[in-house]
Amino acid sequence: MANYYNKDLYKILEVNFNATDEEIKAAYKRLVLKYHPDVAGVNANESKFKEVQEAYEILKNKDFRKKYDILHGFFAEKIKKEYETINQSKKNKYEEFIKQAKANANNSESFSKSINDALENLFHAQKTSRNRQEQKVPVNGENINLDMTISCFEAINGTSRKVNILHTQPCPNCEGRKFINGSNCSMCNGTGQLSMQKKINVKIPKGITQGAKVRVKKEGNKGINGGKDGDLFLIINIEKNKYYDIEGMNIICTLPITPFEAVLGAEIPLYIMKETINVKIPPMTSSGQKLRITGQGLYNKSKTKKGDIIINISIQLPENLTEKEKDLYKRLQTMSADDIRKNMRDAAK
Numbered sequence: 627m628a629n630y631y632n633k634d635l636y637k638i639l640e641v642n643f644n645a646t647d648e649e650i651k652a653a654y655k656r657l658v659l660k661y662h663p664d665v666a667g668v669n670a671n672e673s674k675f676k677e678v679q680e681a682y683e684i685l686k687n688k689d690f691r692k693k694y695d696i697l698h699g700f701f702a703e704k705i706k707k708e709y710e711t712i713n714q715s716k717k718n719k720y721e722e723f724i725k726q727a728k729a730n731a732n733n734s735e736s737f738s739k740s741i742n743d744a745l746e747n748l749f750h751a752q753k754t755s756r757n758r759q760e761q762k763v764p765v766n767g768e769n770i771n772l773d774m775t776i777s778c779f780e781a782i783n784g785t786s787r788k789v790n791i792l793h794t795q796p797c798p799n800c801e802g803r804k805f806i807n808g809s810n811c812s813m814c815n816g817t818g819q820l821s822m823q824k825k826i827n828v829k830i831p832k833g834i835t836q837g838a839k840v841r842v843k844k845e846g847n848k849g850i851n852g853g854k855d856g857d858l859f860l861i862i863n864i865e866k867n868k869y870y871d872i873e874g875m876n877i878i879c880t881l882p883i884t885p886f887e888a889v890l891g892a893e894i895p896l897y898i899m900k901e902t903i904n905v906k907i908p909p910m911t912s913s914g915q916k917l918r919i920t921g922q923g924l925y926n927k928s929k930t931k932k933g934d935i936i937i938n939i940s941i942q943l944p945e946n947l948t949e950k951e952k953d954l955y956k957r958l959q960t961m962s963a964d965d966i967r968k969n970m971r972d973a974a975k
């Protein structure tokens with residue numbers, strides 16, 4: 627093998643030193659057809675054929691090829707970007723081990739040792755410089771903010787949501803180093819980062835208020851060089867509807883009641899929590915009147931105080947009145963003696 631380490635194997639196989647395994651194999655096949663005594667006819671060249679065969683024996687073997695590359699400086703060329711960051715004394719030492727390896731080419735044991743020493747020196751040099759770098763610049767992962775709209779009912783009672791988050795993290799293949807054996811990492815295309823989509827289940831606690839932030843620890847972007855992982859923040863937007871709204875710690879309800887409930891009073895179930903609350907409507911309640919149920923709203927941040935339920939009364943007519951009902955209203959109209967707009971007229975004077 628020793629003499630083959632002294633030849634230009636890539637030249638023999640007519641490939642570039644960066645050739646892939648497939649390219650080397652293809653070149654070998656082509657050259658076998660070109661020179662093989664049995665198939666090449668008049669162009670057959672047995673010594674060339676042997677040379678090609680032995681070059682291929684070395685270059686097809688990852689370990690042999692690496693050793694060959696180290697001896698001939700191709701290895702440093704292949705990891706050029708990383709190699710350039712290594713300090714001169716380490717480089718000198720590396721060259722020293724390679725000289726030794728060349729001198730020991732006939733003794734496979736000491737040859738291998740020299741190659742391993744060269745590699746260890748190089749990778750150790752890289753490793754420590756990388757470690758130093760890591761200690762110098764730990765970069766914390768950024769927080770991710772996501773808007774989340776929930777209903778009033780969910781805000782009051784709590785809910786849970788599946789959230790799709792897209793966060794970046796150091797590439798697991800090259801561990802954020804961007805290169806593997808001197809070429810761009812194929813997994814991250816040499817960016818050192820990967821975008822990962824993740825589905826997580828987030829619990830929204832009950833009694834959450836508008837604009838509140840739900841923090842999910844460590845679900846933000848991943849830290850680099852030992853930096854902390856960011857957090858995920860869900861910024862809560864509460865969607866009000868016709869009947870329910872939330873203002874601070876208070877739950878605001880619009881409660882439709884009929885004219886006769888307004889006059890006579892009633893006890894009406896209010897669907898607000900998972901259980902219902904019975905609301906007493908006093909007799910002679912007007913539209914726009916507010917009822918307040920204290921201490922039944924949402925907690926404040928420190929959970930020391932609860933807001934109220936504020937009920938806005940809205941007198942609404944049934945959609946379909948029968949003739950009989952209309953007759954009764956007519957009778958009420960003729961019977962009514964109260965002038966409800968007297969105060970309004972007085973105010974206009």
Ligand SMILES: [Zn+2]
Pocket residue numbers: 797798799800801802803804811812813814815816817818819
């Ligand atoms: Zn990578």
